[in-house]
Amino acid sequence: MNWNSWSEFFHMGGYALYVWGSYAAAAVLVAGEVLLLRARRQNALKQALRAVKYGKAEKDTDSQ
């Protein structure tokens, strides 16, 4: 075991800024990408649903 306490763990032998700065940036970027992916999916679904509705309306007017 490398660490005797949590504070020692967070201190990272004096390299806290560098080590945690690396992992924090990676975590934020991954979380950000997942959020962007979800937003894009919801937007694509909304647009597709609109296209389906619009397509239906068009078909209805054609048959009249």
Place this chain on the structure above:
Amino acid sequence: MNSINWYKYSSPATFYNLAGRLAPWFYAAAALLSVAGLYIGFVLAPTDFQQGESYRIIFIHVPASWMSMFIYVVMAVWAAIGLAFNTRLSFMMMSALAPTGAMLTFVALWTGALWGKPTWGAWWVWDARLTSELILFFLYIGFMALQAAIDDPRRADRAGALIALVGVVNVPIIYFSVRWWNTLHQGASVSVAKAPSMATIMLTGMLVMAFAVWMYAIAAALSRARSIILERERNSQWVAQMLESKV
């Protein structure tokens, strides 16, 4: 013949459902491997006798750097298949990979800067390895900007595929830069030709994290490909049938 019908899976409609079923498993694998990799990297792996604790950046820096190059190669392969066979899905996969590749390239550069400062005394140097990785970042950004600038998706695909294919020459330059030139960046710690020059537990942590990043990249690319398919095929019959129940 009893072979797999690949044409079936090259249809966006089939792939859309397949990707939807597979993506959650890849996300789960990425999460589990990350937990395992970080546990090995931060709890089991000992302090480095030269670099102290700063070396622990390796468990994110190397996996992100490997995947940043690998994703570009996969993009170029999809580009080549798309150009050769004119398959829509290949181009969609190519486009789906780019943002994840760009993000991981940024992570590689960022963590490299944060590792360079305590070990070399500089955030950045115009060293061959660093510079070629920065060019990779610009290639990803250029690819996405070019595709976004062309309205016709077919033309955007072809232009993007060209930039992906031409840019792939940069990947071996990044990889071999530490051998071809005198660089401040260290040589490869792991290669196919010789035994790895690092402790087994450190290597294990690094490889587990590399698999975690790999699984994440697959999950993200599959999710993004689904959105791209929906965006491009929203006027097609199969999308209408799929969404009919929701209207």
